[in-house]
Amino acid sequence: MENQSQKNQSSQEKSLPALHIRDLTVAYQRKPVLWDVDLDVPAGVVAGIVGPNGAGKSTLIKAILNLVNHTTGKVEIFGKPYRLQRQLVGYVPQRESVDWDYPINAVELVAMGLYRQIGWFRPVGSKHRELALKALEEVGMADYAHRQISRLSGGQQQRIFLARALVQNAQVYFMDEPFAGVDAATEKAIMAILQRLREQGKTVFVVHHDLETVREYFDYLIMLNMRVVAAGAVQSVFTPENLRRTYGGRLTLLDRAVDAMGRRL
């Protein structure tokens, strides 16, 4: 019975876009950083989000997750508003966003991905610790489970962030620059995880900087520069023309308009 309803749900999810955005505009202190974003991303793709600095890549993710207020627009995950679908969403914030001197070890950090499942007030049990250890194993960090996070390298820190997202067991993942400044072993580990998530039919969004690896890592691409320049299958949108429109030539008129709005304050 329960299996039946799960099957129904998953077949229904397949037909719906994993992410549906209409008219999303985000402004920091009334200064717009994202204009009129419309997106429909199908389920089961690994999607790169690329664009120059200040293009609003992280902001897009934060707006979807409701971490910044958006001025207008609606965001839907599998056809329902985000706030009803939170349990389907996993998140890997930028590594620099936390204090790595915090008194906690790797396995405890990974277990944070299970807190939602554990629920209010209840402590982390041995069952959950095992799940966290398994996730650490998947990212090749099993040997470091009880190491203080301050004593891990940057790449290792990134990997336990990923492990924390893996235990969330989400359908849609948002990863903010997981490849930034990591070593070769970590890069390989992340690629393997993306591959496996794709095989499991999950949808993954990855903010990314390195254009050279776009074709290798992603099958869907969102090109962003304060607005969506292009979005679609990598083969069709990753073109010199779109790259020029994303990176080349600043949008002088848009810049000036934004400046003027900022000054009016």
Add this chain to the structure above:
Amino acid sequence: MWLGNYDSSQVLHRLIRVLTLGDYNTRVVMFGTVMLGLAGGVVGVFLLLRKRSLLADAVGHAALPGVAATFIILMQLGGNPRSLPLLMLGALVSGLLGMGCVLFITRTTRLTQDAALGIILSVFFGFGIVLLGIIQRMRGAPAAGLNSFIYGRTASMLLSDAVLIGTAALVIIGLTLLLFKEFRLFTFDSPFAAGDGWPVTFLDALLMALAVGVTIIGLQAVGIILIIAILVIPPAAARFWTNKLGLLVFLSAMFGALGSYLGTSISAILPRMPAGAAIVVSQGAFFLVSLLFGSERGLIQELIARNRQKRKILRQNLLRALYEFEEQYGTGNIGANQEGQWDYLNDARQWQRGSLYRGLKSLKKQGRVLFTPRGYWKLTPSGRSEAARVTRNHRLWEVYLLEFAAIAPAHVDQGADQIEHVLGDEMVAELEKLLPRFGTPLPESFHPLGSLEEKP
């Protein structure tokens, strides 16, 4: 004498009575302040991790006008103007108002939080002092008790006050421990917590409310100026002893409670010693001891570790110098007398005589080198294999710097020196992969080594 009118046997007698809680009064006060110390230690840990300690300080200072205004109102209404629960209520209202002002200014203007804190803290406190001035000019006002809210006074603590403080402290500790997991999550990574569906704003507000709670119940005993200390010092001291959050909370609570116990005892023994100041100074002593002797990055621990590393580097450099000496002149007696070798080693690194000798002695103790009857130093077999390893790491690193970091050859030797001592096995393996042509045998040094020849 500074102890007042007691002679020494009286002081001792009194000391014992205080420390064993012989007096009813001491028992009451001790109960109140120790509970306060426990609560401050527990909540303070999360406040420190959330980096919000100064906000709690602002709340403490902003409480003064509330206390004074409540006093005036109670007098006008003919109530008891020293009723602690009502004065605390007034403190709470104006403290929260102050915190609200800080948040309002930070969010709506370009001022940063530190400026907003400075403004609100001083303006509210100043306003409170103005109100105290007015009270002193009022007829028949028993204003003496009010000054205790600034500097802290425990002598006037009644049993009902202590029970109130103790109950509130228990509630605060209980809530914090109940929400241990949630507080850990949002103080570490609030964007992730929010994305995961936790009400981060609510948790943040709740943590602040608990900190405000400690501030308010501690106002009378510790005073407005120093109240922040019982939230900050114990967790900061405990941080020098552990990296485990659970243990950190426990230790912090213990430091808080012990500081209260000591401080209250001191103030009970010494006449006119304000309890708040004594508590804070006692906690400060714990902090100082932790800072110096703490097992996690305490200063002395760090110093020892740094020294050990320095000695290890000295030994490794010496091993390499000896290895390179033997590379050039062989291991037998090739006529190199003690003088010649000594000069060679000295030239290699410009060691001070003392450290060169110390290094050789410690290598000898480890069995890495021996002093031959012919009067020169020689590597033992174990010393040679260790020296080969060290020299190899050094040269691999030199080649890496040359090939991948484009550093001028003249600088390479120095550059390699800094790093080679910290290369782990993992990094050496990676170097080997990057530089396959330097496989197993030792690469030759590509800059001239020192020599026995006379220099022009």
